[in-house]
Every structure is written in structure tokens, then in C-alpha cells.
């Protein structure tokens with residue numbers, strides 16, 4: 444399958460670092476930004492294809508879910524702030540953000556300050572929420588955050604103090620005007636980041652009367668929205684609402700609340716509030732497997748199951764073929780031995796590309812639209828597959844590791860979820876593991 448010419452943002456040279464760019468540390472050390480293999484430089488046949496039409500389709504599907512759920516509850520549909528951390532789950536942060544912004548996404552969320560700056564430098568204009576809470580304790584990091592109009596998430600008094608000081612300094616140099624928007628995270632049971640409900644009062648005290656900061660959002664994160672049992676999510680939502688009632692009583696504006704990841708968008712209409720934060724579902728992967736049931740049984744408030752389309756596929760080619768006699772072994776550790784005379788193909792993808800070593804003697808790939816097994820240990824750059832049952836296979840035939848393929852032997856697909864299950868992990872890790880040496884080609888059909 445031919446790929447489109449590479450997307451310009453992926454190839455644009457990194458802008459020269461400025462003193463407030465995290466490319467230059469406060470001690471003057473130059474930090475070189477990691478650079479992924481650009482498609483134009485890609486000599487190897489292994490590549491990821493990113494289908495931006497599918498990304499837009501998934502955004503529209505989630506919007507339809509939110510609209511249906513809102514109608515059932517007599518509310519306005521929640522807005523979508525796409526979670527694009529970790530380079531948009533391996534799909535390319537700037538390209539995904541740009542495509543979603545053009546499709547009308549309301550905001551984006553990243554984990555890191557650096558990720559937010561990268562999006563701003565690519566011209567992204569919608570609000571960018573930096574969720575990790577670690578905005579750099581040094582002033583240069585905070586100045587970069589303010590300069591790029593990023594919205595930090597805060598949950599302790601020390602962050603509030605540091606951000607207020609940095610904002611005051613930026614105002615004094617006229618680099619920033621007005622207050623800095625911040626969102627507050629409440630830990631309702633994830634036990635990871637956020638102010639505990641019982642510690643809200645002192646945090647509100649530290650925020651009160653700070654003209655430099657303006658709290659424009661309140662958030663929490665759900666630990667078990669994708670789990671079959673409901674108790675944890677119900678408890679977390681109840682704690683969130685209890686905390687928000689306290690916050691409102693204290694005089695703060697609580698008109699922007701968010702809690703829902705992909706699973707909660709699909710299963711928990713009560714968690715939609717004003718904004719939702721889906722990541723995985725936008726990339727076409729169901730967080731709960733195929734079509735997840737809503738936990739709410741009344742049809743009127745249960746969101747409809749979206750038809751998501753996978754955005755990423757990973758393809759390679761056969762680069763070598765050999766005939767092995769019965770009894771011959773192959774690969775590191777000789778973990779596979781031919782039970783019959785076998786035809787073995789070598790594919791240039793390995794664990795350094797994100798094709799997990801756990802798929803050794805377990806994985807399957809597609810050749811000519813048919814599944815064939817991975818044999819022997821997956822190595823750093825290469826994987827062997829058994830094509831004995833496909834008589835016409837030759838060197839240069841396409842191999843699909845993730846995605847669908849139609850060919851002379853049939854038609855089939857390998858999902859991120861299947862890859863994750865076979866390698867003993869989750870779809871999130873499978874997607875974010877596709878490493879930077881796998882060039883991304885962008886399709887704009």
C-alpha cells in the first residue's frame with residue numbers, strides 16, 4: 444500500500460532554543476530534543492501509518508456519544524479535550540493536535556511541559572492542559588509555561604506559590620498580562636496526583652486572593668472506569684461532587700469540571716460534566732474491548748457504542764526467506780524447532796521498534812491477508828515468521844504487524860488490543876511503545 448508524502452510538521456527542523464526554551468537548562472547545558480526518524484530519511488521498510496481521517500472520524504463518534512448522553516440527561520454535551528500526551532500515544536503529537544484542532548476539538552491535554560511547548564510551537568491555539576503537575580520547579584520552566592500560554596494543573600500550595608511568583612515576574616516584564624489560568628486536581632481515589640478532599644481547605648486558602656492565578660477548571664481521574672465493577676467509580680464521582688460542593692461554597696467558580704477518560708466517556712454518562720478527556724478511544728481503540736456496555740441500564744441515558752476506527756497501523760516487508768529442515772532450530776536461545784520442513788521469513792522489526800519480546804513464539808502477523816505465527820525469540824531488530832503454509836510468499840511481500848491487510852490469501856486484522864493481550868500488556872503501552880526509529884507516514888484521504 445502506497446503512503447502519502449510525509450506530513451510537513453514531522454519534518455520541520457526544531458526551532459532554535461531560546462533561554463526560556465527547555466532546550467537550554469538553567470545551568471546553561473544544552474539539551475538536545477529527541478528526534479524521531481523522519482519519513483524522508485527512512486531507508487528501512489518498517490513504518491507506521493497514521494490515518495488522520497480515522498482520527499477525525501473517532502472525534503465525531505465520541506461527539507455523537509456525548510450528544511446522545513447529554514440529550515438523555517437534558518444537558519449540554521460535554522466538550523472534548525483530547526489527551527495527546529506521549530506524542531499522542533505514539534501517533535505524533537503535533538500532527539494529531541493540528542488535525543484535531545482543525546476538526547474542532549475544544550482543547551488538548553498533555554503530561555509534560557515539553558509536550559505542551561511542542562504543540563504551541565507547531566501553532567496549536569486551543570487550550571493546552573499540562574496534567575503532570577511537574578512544571579519545573581525552576582523559574583525557567585514556569586516562565587516557559589506562561590510564555591506559551593499553557594494551563595497547569597495544580598494540587599499543592601508549593602506549586603501555587605511558585606506559579607504565582609512566576610506569573611508576577613512575567614507580568615512585571617510585560618511578557619504576560621492578566622491572571623494565569625490553572626486547573627485544580629482532586630485525588631478522589633486514584634492515589635496518584637491531586638489534593639486529597641480533606642486537604643482542599645488549605646489549598647483553597649493558598650489560592651484565595653491571588654490575583655496572579657485564576658482557577659478555571661476542577662478535575663479528577665478515575666481509576667477503574669474500565670472495570671466491570673462499579674463501586675470504585677461511583678465512590679470517586681461522589682467524592683468529586685462532594686469536594687466541588689465545598690469548593691463552590693468557598694466561592695470558587697466550578698463551571699468547568701472534568702473526570703472522564705475514554706472508558707468513562709463510553710460507560711459513565713454521569714462523569715461527563717462540562718469537559719471529557721479521552722485519549723485511547725480517539726486513536727480508535729476501545730478501552731474495554733469491542734463494544735462496551737454503559738453501566739447505566741436505562742436506554743435513555745446510556746451512550747450508544749461508537750464505531751471507532753484504528754488510527755495507527757504498522758507494516759514491514761519480508762527481507763529474507765530460508766528453508767529449514769525438520770528438526771532445525773532458530774533465533775537466540777534456539778527456542779523454536781521446526782516440527783516439519785519449514786519456510787521461514789525474516790522481518791526487520793524487533794523489540795527496539797516496540798514489537799515486544801513477549802511476542803516470541805506467541806505473536807501472529809499478516810502476510811497476504813492471512814495470519815502466520817512468529818517463531819523463535821523476537822530480537823532487537825528482526826523477527827522470524829513461519830510462512831510454510833503460504834506457498835507463493837517472496838522477499839518484499841508486505842507484513843502487517845498492527846492493522847488490517849487484504850491479500851491473495853484472505854483478509855484479516857490485528858488490533859492493538861490483540862497485540863497487547865498476546866504480549867501481556869495493555870493497548871496504551873502497545874501504542875506508545877512504537878519507537879521513534881519507526882517513521883510515521885500520515886494519510887490524509
Ligand SMILES: Cc1ncc(COP(=O)(O)O)c(C=O)c1O
Nearest residue numbers: 526664704705720721722723724
Ligand atoms: C489524567 C488523565 N486523563 C485522561 C487520560 C486519558 O485516558 P484514556 O487514554 O484511557 O482515554 C489519561 C491517560 O492515561 C490521564 O492520565
